[in-house]
Amino acid sequence: MGKIDDVKLNHILKALKELEYGSVVITVHDGKITQIDTTEKKRFSLVKNHS
DSSP states (O other): OOOOOHHHHHHHHHHHHHOSSEEEEEEEETTEEEEEEEEEOOOOOOOOOOO
16 A cells, blocks of 8 residues: 555545545545545434324
8 A cells, every 4th residue: 555645634534524424435546545535415304294
């Protein structure tokens, strides 16, 4: 595995800090980070209608 540079590491840490629900996917090719994807989920509580 190659050395992770500070720019990529900071980007990953920022994505994790800003994420409440979801995922961060790190794509690696030949031991190097080539892509970082963030998927954020928004959760809404269900309100039941009592009719």
